[in-house]
Amino acid sequence: MSKNPEFVKFxxxxxxxxxxxxxxxxxxxxxxxxxxxxxxxxSGSGKTTCLMMLAGFETPTHGEIxxxxxxxxxIPPHKRGIGMVFxxxxxxxxxxxxxxxxxxxxxxxxxxxxxxxxxxxALSMVSLGGFETRMPAQLSGGQQQRVAVARALVFDPAVxxxxxPLGALDKNLRESMQYEIKHIHxxxxxxVVYVTHDQSEALTMSNRIAVFNDGKVQQLSNxxxxxxxxxxxxxxxxxxxxxxxxxxxxxxxxxKCKVKLANSEILANPISVKSKGEKTTVSLRPERALINPTxxxxxxxxxxxxxxxxxxDHTRVRLNLLGSSEFILKVPNSTSNLELNVSQxxxxxxxxxxxxxxxxK
Amino acid sequence: xxxxxxxILTTDGIPLEVSLKKAEKKNKIRAFLLVAPLLLFLAITYxxxxxxxxxxxxxxxxxxxxxxxxxxxxxxxxxLEELPSEEVYRAFYEDYKLxxxxxxxxxxxxxxxxEKNGFNTITKKLxxxxxxxxxxxxxxxxxxxxxxxxRWRNVEFWQAIKRTAPPYTAAxxxxxxxxxxxxxxSIAQVDExxxxxxxxxxxxxxxxxxxxxxxFFMGYPIAxxxxxxxxxxxxxxxICVLLPFWTSLLVRTASWMILLQQQGIVNDFFVMIGLVAxxxxxxxxxxxxxxxxxxxxxxxxxxxxxLYSVMKTISPSLMxxxxxxxxxxxxxxxxxxxxLTIPGIGAGCLLVFILAIGYYITPALVxxxxxxxxxxxIAFHMKTTLDWSFASAMGLMLLTGVLVIYWIYNKLxxxxxxxxx
Numbered sequence: 001m002s003k004n005p006e007f008v009k010f011x012x013x014x015x016x017x018x019x020x021x022x023x024x025x026x027x028x029x030x031x032x033x034x035x036x037x038x039x040x041x042x043s044g045s046g047k048t049t050c051l052m053m054l055a056g057f058e059t060p061t062h063g064e065i066x067x068x069x070x071x072x073x074x075i076p077p078h079k080r081g082i083g084m085v086f087x088x089x090x091x092x093x094x095x096x097x098x099x100x101x102x103x104x105x106x107x108x109x110x111x112x113x114x115x116x117x118x119x120x121x122a123l124s125m126v127s128l129g130g131f132e133t134r135m136p137a138q139l140s141g142g143q144q145q146r147v148a149v150a151r152a153l154v155f156d157p158a159v160x161x162x163x164x165p166l167g168a169l170d171k172n173l174r175e176s177m178q179y180e181i182k183h184i185h186x187x188x189x190x191x192v193v194y195v196t197h198d199q200s201e202a203l204t205m206s207n208r209i210a211v212f213n214d215g216k217v218q219q220l221s222n223x224x225x226x227x228x229x230x231x232x233x234x235x236x237x238x239x240x241x242x243x244x245x246x247x248x249x250x251x252x253x254x255x256k257c258k259v260k261l262a263n264s265e266i267l268a269n270p271i272s273v274k275s276k277g278e279k280t281t282v283s284l285r286p287e288r289a290l291i292n293p294t295x296x297x298x299x300x301x302x303x304x305x306x307x308x309x310x311x312x313d314h315t316r317v318r319l320n321l322l323g324s325s326e327f328i329l330k331v332p333n334s335t336s337n338l339e340l341n342v343s344q345x346x347x348x349x350x351x352x353x354x355x356x357x358x359x360x361k
Numbered sequence: 362x363x364x365x366x367x368x369i370l371t372t373d374g375i376p377l378e379v380s381l382k383k384a385e386k387k388n389k390i391r392a393f394l395l396v397a398p399l400l401l402f403l404a405i406t407y408x409x410x411x412x413x414x415x416x417x418x419x420x421x422x423x424x425x426x427x428x429x430x431x432x433x434x435x436x437x438x439x440x441l442e443e444l445p446s447e448e449v450y451r452a453f454y455e456d457y458k459l460x461x462x463x464x465x466x467x468x469x470x471x472x473x474x475x476e477k478n479g480f481n482t483i484t485k486k487l488x489x490x491x492x493x494x495x496x497x498x499x500x501x502x503x504x505x506x507x508x509x510x511x512r513w514r515n516v517e518f519w520q521a522i523k524r525t526a527p528p529y530t531a532a533x534x535x536x537x538x539x540x541x542x543x544x545x546x547s548i549a550q551v552d553e554x555x556x557x558x559x560x561x562x563x564x565x566x567x568x569x570x571x572x573x574x575x576x577f578f579m580g581y582p583i584a585x586x587x588x589x590x591x592x593x594x595x596x597x598x599x600i601c602v603l604l605p606f607w608t609s610l611l612v613r614t615a616s617w618m619i620l621l622q623q624q625g626i627v628n629d630f631f632v633m634i635g636l637v638a639x640x641x642x643x644x645x646x647x648x649x650x651x652x653x654x655x656x657x658x659x660x661x662x663x664x665x666x667x668l669y670s671v672m673k674t675i676s677p678s679l680m681x682x683x684x685x686x687x688x689x690x691x692x693x694x695x696x697x698x699x700x701l702t703i704p705g706i707g708a709g710c711l712l713v714f715i716l717a718i719g720y721y722i723t724p725a726l727v728x729x730x731x732x733x734x735x736x737x738x739i740a741f742h743m744k745t746t747l748d749w750s751f752a753s754a755m756g757l758m759l760l761t762g763v764l765v766i767y768w769i770y771n772k773l774x775x776x777x778x779x780x781x782x
Contacts, residue, residue, distance in 0.1 A: 055685055077684040078693070090682035094700045103696070104686035155687065 004068065007033035007191055008054065008159060013063035015049050015215075023049050025215040027063070031193065036185050038194045038202040041212030042238070047195050050212075051161050054193065056080050068158065078107075083152030083160040083190075087167055089144045091136040097123070097147050098132035104155040122150040125184060142173045149181065153190065162194045166201065178204050199239050203227065211235050227285075232272060233358040236283035243289070243327050245282040246360065249273050257357055262323045267298050267352035272359045279360035286316075286330045288354040297349035303327060305344045315340065321348060411760070418754035421530040424522075427469050428456045432526045441523070444516050450503040453522070454496070457484075461491055477521035483510040533754035538562070558738065558755075565734040568652055568724075569717035573664075575657040576713045577706065580664035584705070587665070588672035602665050610659065614726045617655040621645040621727065647729025655723045660716055664709040671705030707774045715763050735759060 008031040015024040024046040031037050039047035052058040054065060056077030064071050072080055083104075092100050101119040110118070123129050126146035136144055145165060152160050162181075166174045182205045185192050196202055202209045203223040211218045211226065211234075219226060219235045230236035233244070245266060251258035257270040259282055268282045290297070303321035314330050317340055321327040329348070331340065340346075369377040425432065434452035438445040460466040466488050473480035486509050490496055496505055507514045524542065535541055535548060539556040543549040550556070583602065587595050605613060620626050628642045637643060645651055675698065683693030721736040728737070735755065742752040 055681075057681055057684075076690075077681070078687050078689055080685075081687070082685060084682065084685040086678045086682055088676060088678060090676060090678040092679060092682070092697055103683070103688070107686070107688045107692055151686065161685075 003033040005032045009066040038206035040202040045212040046215040047212040083157035085162040085165040089148040122154040233281045268355040268357040280357045289350040293349035300349045414753040419529045422528045424525040576664040584668035651727035652732035667708035668705040
């Protein structure tokens with residue numbers, strides 16, 4: 001069975017709630033069958049609106065949404081056959097776990113034996129076998145979450161939407177649930193559209209990530225590319241940590257450019273700058289800058305340590321470098337730990353290929 | 362766990378429980394003192410009056426205190442089908458003479474007349490004989506009294522006196538359901554054409570039931586709108602719901618009178634749209650229709666508010682979940698939303714029903730003859746006939762009825778499921 005690369009398709013979708021502001025602008029997005037795609041973005045960026053339009057709770061102001069080639073804008077939510085996991089789980093508090101899971105099957109007039117079988121299977125999939133008679137209030141947050149996932153999957157929907165499903169869980173539970181959801185996705189191969197504002201969640205789970213800002217998809221690519229090669233300064237800023245320098249391009253050739261800062265010059269990788277005189281924001285991941293580099297690097301500077309913060313597995317060092325006192329370094333915790341003290345001068349180096357000259361902020 | 366778990370001691374060697382109680386004691390006293398004024402207030406304004414009402418409704422000590430010797434002598438009166446002995450006659454004579462001296466005999470006559478018609482006449486005759494000193498106390502009093510009037514020779518009148526002997530009586534309660542204590546001590550029904558109370562009770566229940574039903578069907582959508590509309594509209598709607606609350610009950614009832622009367626606005630409108638002929642305007646007031654309309658409007662907020670407070674807590678994502686899982690909007694409502702509003706429905710219905718069952722002013726003003734309730738009858742006995750003990754008895758029956766309804770409700774729905782806010 002060949003996978004449909006345009007299983008879900010947003011075709012030039014606009015959405016406005018008040019007729020004045022576009023919450024979603026000209027959205028063009030294809031989701032392949034069986035893919036785990038995450039919509040990532042700050043709150044108010046339009047990602048949840050996209051999900052709600054796909055689920056049928058909001059209608060696009062303009063454009064069409066297609067599911068498996070069919071326009072679904074006029075199909076009511078209950079006929080779309082799309083499973084959904086809500087932010088606060090939305091388990092029916094007056095029904096047992098079994099009844100919650102049986103609900104989508106009962107409304108589809110599935111036979112009792114079949115319901116029992118499917119509920120059993122779905123519950124064992126989220127390792128909650130034996131919890132059938134519990135009420136949702138008797139479950140912990142993580143268990144409720146798993147019931148919600150099982151309920152969204154029990155009627156074998158083609159697409160499952162998840163709207164920040166892990167937002168209410170504590171950090172450890174959230175991480176283990178991330179893996180669990182990822183494994184469920186891998187084992188049953190359902191198409192998942194996942195919405196979150198937590199970038200580490202997005203990076204861990206997804207095949208592809210669509211970074212939303214201001215109603216637009218800023219970048220759509222796989223996690224590694226998104227982190228390593230952000231296409232604009234919003235994505236660079238939003239995904240992971242980032243050191244930035246604002247300056248002006250003074251010299252440019254194919255894969256290198258010279259950027260003039262307030263009182264110095266650095267070499268960078270030209271991504272969205274084309275010519276001399278353009279303003280740019282240079283983005284550099286903290287872990288790509290090294291202390292006292294042994295290899296030859298084409299950017300070498302001396303900075304003054306302003307703050308040292310111990311984080312267990314790594315130490316964060318805030319430096320005053322090239323006139324900016326917000327330069328962050330991540331030093332991994334190892335046996336050969338350096339002596340790092342406040343107001344000490346250290347040598348910092350990085351390769352120009354890691355310093356991406358993006359659009360100005 | 363083993364039953365012989367060791368008692369836990371604090372570092373001072375005091376058992377933990379004792380220590381805890383000691384520590385909590387101050388808080389408990391403070392909490393009690395804080396609620397003490399309220400408790401006192403409740404005792405004075407609620408428990409005491411209800412107790413007093415109960416006493417009044419069963420109190421029948423007047424005759425008991427007036428005829429102490431008679432009742433003492435009557436204890437030996439065994440064959441109730443025959444006239445009592447000379448001893449009883451003498452005791453009654455002595456009691457009555459004392460009443461005459463204290464000028465209390467009139468009250469006795471009236472009271473006994475209620476028990477048995479025609480009593481007032483024969484006690485007055487006896488009174489005149491005593492006044493004229495025609496009675497020879499040394500001779501047989503039985504013969505002399507029997508001679509005064511033939512009714513004194515009728516054993517039923519003596520039985521009537523004996524019936525008033527117990528200091529407490531349930532007669533008022535029986536009267537409340539159109540029954541009475543017959544001469545032979547059994548409970549009998551009053552004549553069919555005089556059974557007014559039972560009709561009133563049934564009508565009260567009927568009107569309360571339908572008013573509750575109307576309030577529910579009108580209040581549910583309003584409460585739902587209130588809970589789901591955006592803030593700026595829901596606030597406005599909330600004011601509309603509460604506005605009647607801020608208006609005097611009398612004003613509201615009076616405005617319904619203006620609207621519903623035969624030359625009123627509603628009838629004018631019906632005539633205008635040609636629904637009814639001008640000379641055949643329907644009677645919408647001074648009957649059940651008026652009571653239904655006005656009471657439903659007045660009690661509506663009591664239904665809307667508990668429903669609203671429950672609906673506000675129901676997350677909109679539950680309905681969405683229901684729909685996204687494949688339920689039609691109706692199924693999602695009926696299987697998901699509606700069951701979750703049951704606590705509010707219970708609270709609202711109970712509140713409206715209990716208020717409706719004891720409603721007074723509105724039925725009194727717009728109810729006419731066919732739209733009045735039991736509380737109007739209570740008020741009638743309080744103010745017009747001055748039969749306070751009967752009014753108390755009916756009031757208590759109403760209170761008991763409400764408690765019974767509450768009990769049934771608790772059995773059916775469970776009081777913990779009520780949510781008032």
